[in-house]
Amino acid sequence: MTLYVLFLVLSAAVLHAVWNLISKKANGKAPFVWLMYIGSTAVYLPLLVYHIASHEKFQWSAAMLWFSLSSAMLHIAYFLILQKGYRRADLSVVYPLARGSGPLLSSIAAILVLRETFRYNIALGLVLILAGVLVITGLKFKKGDRKIRAGVLWGTLTGLFIALYTLNDAIAIKQYQLSPLQLTFSSNTFSILLLFPFVIGQTSEIKRELREHKWSILAIAVLSPAAYILVLEALKLAPLTVIAPARETSILIGVFMGSKALDERDGKRRIVASILILCGIVSLSFA
Numbered sequence: 001m002t003l004y005v006l007f008l009v010l011s012a013a014v015l016h017a018v019w020n021l022i023s024k025k026a027n028g029k030a031p032f033v034w035l036m037y038i039g040s041t042a043v044y045l046p047l048l049v050y051h052i053a054s055h056e057k058f059q060w061s062a063a064m065l066w067f068s069l070s071s072a073m074l075h076i077a078y079f080l081i082l083q084k085g086y087r088r089a090d091l092s093v094v095y096p097l098a099r100g101s102g103p104l105l106s107s108i109a110a111i112l113v114l115r116e117t118f119r120y121n122i123a124l125g126l127v128l129i130l131a132g133v134l135v136i137t138g139l140k141f142k143k144g145d146r147k148i149r150a151g152v153l154w155g156t157l158t159g160l161f162i163a164l165y166t167l168n169d170a171i172a173i174k175q176y177q178l179s180p181l182q183l184t185f186s187s188n189t190f191s192i193l194l195l196f197p198f199v200i201g202q203t204s205e206i207k208r209e210l211r212e213h214k215w216s217i218l219a220i221a222v223l224s225p226a227a228y229i230l231v232l233e234a235l236k237l238a239p240l241t242v243i244a245p246a247r248e249t250s251i252l253i254g255v256f257m258g259s260k261a262l263d264e265r266d267g268k269r270r271i272v273a274s275i276l277i278l279c280g281i282v283s284l285s286f287a
Contacts, residue, residue, distance in 0.1 A: 008234040009243055013250035015227035017095075019220045021257045023083065024091040026216040031206045033079045034195040039221030041188045048185050059182055067172035068183060072190035074165035078158060085154030089147050092258030092270045093136055096251045097155025100277035102163035103244065103284045104129045105156075121286050128280030135273035166244070173235050180232030184225050245285040251278050 026032060052058050085094040107122055133152070172178045199206065209217065234243050255274045259267025 002237070005234050005238045005243075006246065008230045009246040010249060012227040012230035012234070013247055014253060015223045015230070016247075016250045017253035017257060019223035019227065020082075020095055020254055021091065021261060022216050022219050022223075024086040024258070024262065026213045026220075027087050028083055028209060028213065028216075029205070030080060030195060031199045031202050032209050032213065032217065033076070033083065034192065034199045035206065035209055035217045036079075036220050036224070037188050037191045037195065039217050040225050041185065041192060043218075043222055044181070044185055044188075044225060048181060051179075051181055059178055063172065063176040064178055064182070064186060067168065067176065067178060068186035069190050070168050071165060071172070071183065071187040072194055074161055074168060075187060076191050076194060078161040078165060081154060081161060082158045085151065085158055088154060089151030090258060090264045091262055092255045092264045092267065093148065093151030094155040094158065095254040095258065096136060096270070096274045096277050097133060097152060098158035098162060099248050099251045099254075100129050100132060100281060101156045101159030102166065103248075103281050105160055105163055107284050121283050125280045125283035128276050128283060130280075132273040132276035132280060135276060136270055169232065170235060173232050180229050180236070183232070184229055188225065242285070245278075245282040248278055248281045 028036075082094070082098065085098070104126060107126065111118055111122070136151075169183065172183055173180060231243060231247055251274045252271065255267070255270050258264045259270065264270075
């Protein structure tokens with residue numbers, strides 16, 4: 001990995017953790033996500049126009065249509081599930097579980113479905129991630145601690161969709177040579193259209209979100225695509241197995257922010273758990 005690629009990935013990690021902190025504070029639902037997509041499309045339209053005018057034409061193709069649509073559906077599910085998790089549990093629980101469970105689930109599926117070899121790297125990675133999960137929860141799966149259980153559930157579901165959209169978009173970028181900026185913009189446009197039927201009857205909620213969270217919406221509209229575009233650019237220069245674990249340094253940043261900015265409990269323990277999860281992801285990447 002070159003210094004330039006490392007800079008791209010670490011910058012993406014910081015931006016990703018920051019917008020998740022903002023998202024946690026907003027506690028938005030479907031109208032919030034829809035407005036975020038509108039804001040993102042509006043903000044990045046001038047950049048797309050400049051990119052097309054100075055570098056390359058828009059890639060009109062069946063591949064662009066398919067991957068934009070599939071990416072939109074997966075990202076919508078990801079955002080809605082993530083927001084649900086943030087309404088039910090702490091950032092320092094949901095965020096590391098979301099980032100760590102994707103590689104965990106992908107590895108388990110590869111072994112069970114694709115019959116891939118169960119190497120020691122995979123075993124070590126799975127043990128470390130599971131250990132991190134247990135440390136984060138503090139073994140509090142008992143009936144009385146619904147917040148912890150909710151964090152595990154929604155964090156894991158979020159991780160599943162992270163794995164799906166990462167695979168989808170990596171294929172689009174690496175195998176079909178689609179432009180990261182064009183793919184992201186097209187995906188956001190489809191997301192606006194797909195969510196429209198679900199928010200059209202929520203006018204009062206849309207107005208409330210604009211009144212109370214307009215700056216949060218704008219911040220996420222800028223930071224979320226920026227973080228992902230940086231990762232997609234890095235994927236053009238380095239393998240996914242290298243980019244994915246480096247990107248997950250955002251876990252430590254996110255947990256630290258949750259502990260300090262949101263005053264969430266058990267901060268030190270959750271940072272230790274996040275280090276275990278991060279080490280597990282690195283181990284899986286070398287399998």
